[in-house]
Amino acid sequence: MENTSGVGVLDKLSLILGALESGPNSLAGLVAATGLARPTAHRLAVALERHRLVARDLEGRFVLGPRLGELSAAAGEDGLLAAAGGVLTRLRDVTGESAQLYRRQGEARICVAAAERLSGLRDTVPVGVTLPMQVGSAAQILLAWEEPERLHRGLRGARFTATALSGVRRRGWAQSVGEREPQVASVSAPVRGPANRVVAAVTVSGPIERLTRHPGAHFAQPVVEAAARLSKALACLPPGGATG
Structure with a gap:
């Protein structure tokens, strides 16, 4: 050994x-x-x-298991989470909707940071909650750039298709309407780490009545910009300064 x-x-x-x-x-x-x-x-x-x-x-x-994500979230040297708070808060303020950061862990995704809408009807996703990889715009982002074998395995039982993920890769963001919850829509974009690898997904989510059935048309730009800021923050860290 x-x-x-x-x-x-x-x-x-x-x-x-x-x-x-x-x-x-x-x-x-x-x-x-x-x-x-x-x-x-x-x-x-x-x-x-x-x-x-x-x-x-x-x-x-x-x-x-989920405990690993919780321990990672508590680690002070986690550069991604250190930068996420301010970026998610700004994204929430710009869009008026709840913002989250997800990481993939095995066959699930975990919310590792969030900035909740301050008032009114909102989509609340507690930090530490584990969600499936078969639904939601964040799941699409975390799966879209995987190696082909893992990508096709991840599509089993998914509410989205390989064609949809091809569109995600082409435009650089994903949207979902009623996939995770019947009345919730969301838009997500990839956070990239070393070697341009997707390490997380930034998401804005809220009720369909506000985000509409075409949420990407309204929210893709600020979400992509937030993800780019986090990617830039990771690129500025010294070697070993980012986890995930």
């Missing part, structure tokens, strides 16, 4: 988490990826699940 710490159980736990970094894995997949005995891999994966460091997707496969 490479990069051992001398604490055997921690090394094995690290192997399991590392095997899940690229996406969901069955128990057999964990065994193959880690070289651990099947009973050991199962026992440790279930223990990690109990502590919410590992979760299960709809097919029962192991995925990275």
